Amino acid sequence: MGRFESRVALVTGGASGIGAAIGRRLRAEGARVVLADVAPVDTGDDEGLVAVRADVTDADAVAAAVATAVDRFGRLDLAFGVAGAARFGTITDGADDDWRWTADLVLHGSYLTVRHAARAMRETGGGAIVLVSSLNAHVPLYGGSSYAAAKAASENLAKSAALELADDRIRVNAVLPGLVATPLTEGFRSDRSLHEDFMSRIPQRRPADPEEIAGPCLYLASDDASYVTGTSLVVDGGWEISNYADLRPLLHGEP
Numbered sequence: 001m002g003r004f005e006s007r008v009a010l011v012t013g014g015a016s017g018i019g020a021a022i023g024r025r026l027r028a029e030g031a032r033v034v035l036a037d038v039a040p041v042d043t044g045d046d047e048g049l050v051a052v053r054a055d056v057t058d059a060d061a062v063a064a065a066v067a068t069a070v071d072r073f074g075r076l077d078l079a080f081g082v083a084g085a086a087r088f089g090t091i092t093d094g095a096d097d098d099w100r101w102t103a104d105l106v107l108h109g110s111y112l113t114v115r116h117a118a119r120a121m122r123e124t125g126g127g128a129i130v131l132v133s134s135l136n137a138h139v140p141l142y143g144g145s146s147y148a149a150a151k152a153a154s155e156n157l158a159k160s161a162a163l164e165l166a167d168d169r170i171r172v173n174a175v176l177p178g179l180v181a182t183p184l185t186e187g188f189r190s191d192r193s194l195h196e197d198f199m200s201r202i203p204q205r206r207p208a209d210p211e212e213i214a215g216p217c218l219y220l221a222s223d224d225a226s227y228v229t230g231t232s233l234v235v236d237g238g239w240e241i242s243n244y245a246d247l248r249p250l251l252h253g254e255p
């Protein structure tokens with residue numbers, strides 16, 4: 001028996017990267033899965049997998065994606081709010097609409113996912129929601145203020161939702177990935193100096209594979225995390241703790 005054998009899950013942003021990895025892991029562990037994305041998904045002949053076109057900034061589209069899970073599989077137990085992207089630019093010189101575009105997708109999209117998923121979950125006695133925030137919720141991003149601020153807000157949204165939904169037996173948590181090798185970060189990783197800069201900050205000296213983010217997300221959705229709600233799990237190869245003071249010269253007797 002897989003961990004999620006009788007469960008039904010919704011994954012936003014399920015066409016690519018981290019969301020696609022979560023979808024694969026859920027199917028492998030027995031869940032029936034609805035992938036919601038603005039991009040198409042080829043579900044092949046898998047009867048336990050459904051793809052819906054949905055923009056997470058559109059309330060009707062998110063409600064319809066949740067309704068698809070209930071109509072096709074009878075219930076909704078798990079939701080993963082993964083859809084995300086960013087338009088970068090500095091606060092003074094970025095394009096007028098980009099700040100709001102990014103904040104709308106990252107924060108309002110997360111809110112709509114929690115709102116509509118929780119309404120379905122409470123009908124069947126509870127569930128678990130995981131929001132994929134970012135290490136940039138804790139560590140600022142030069143040229144990415146909207147993304148970083150909205151990710152901090154989505155991390156905090158998970159905590160408010162956890163409070164409000166505890167009586168409905170719905171747990172809500174956030175995962176904060178560092179640098180992950182997905183299409184979203186292709187530009188960062190293919191620019192040599194940017195790549196070297198990232199590697200100098202990450203103690204494990206490599207980006208994560210999307211599967212390494214999917215695993216912690218599934219843990220938070222699983223019964224192993226039955227007493228875990230309103231918290232955040234940083235999954236960053238040590239990036240957040242890398243701004244450390246280094247006493248090695250003292251220990252080795254150097255002046």
Ligand SMILES: NC(=O)c1ccc[n+]([C@@H]2O[C@H](COP(=O)([O-])OP(=O)(O)OC[C@H]3O[C@@H](n4cnc5c(N)ncnc54)[C@H](O)[C@@H]3O)[C@@H](O)[C@H]2O)c1
Nearest residue numbers: 013015016017018037038055056083084134179180182184
């Ligand atoms: N890759 C990283 O280094 C990294 C680090 C921290 C957090 N994250 C976050 O993880 C999440 C997944 O990112 P990824 O790296 O897998 O990127 P990705 O580009 O591979 O996947 C993102 C998916 O979201 C979908 N999407 C974008 N806008 C959407 C919308 N309005 N409605 C529905 N779907 C939409 C895209 O079509 C795509 O399939 C994002 O929220 C991202 O901010 C990524």
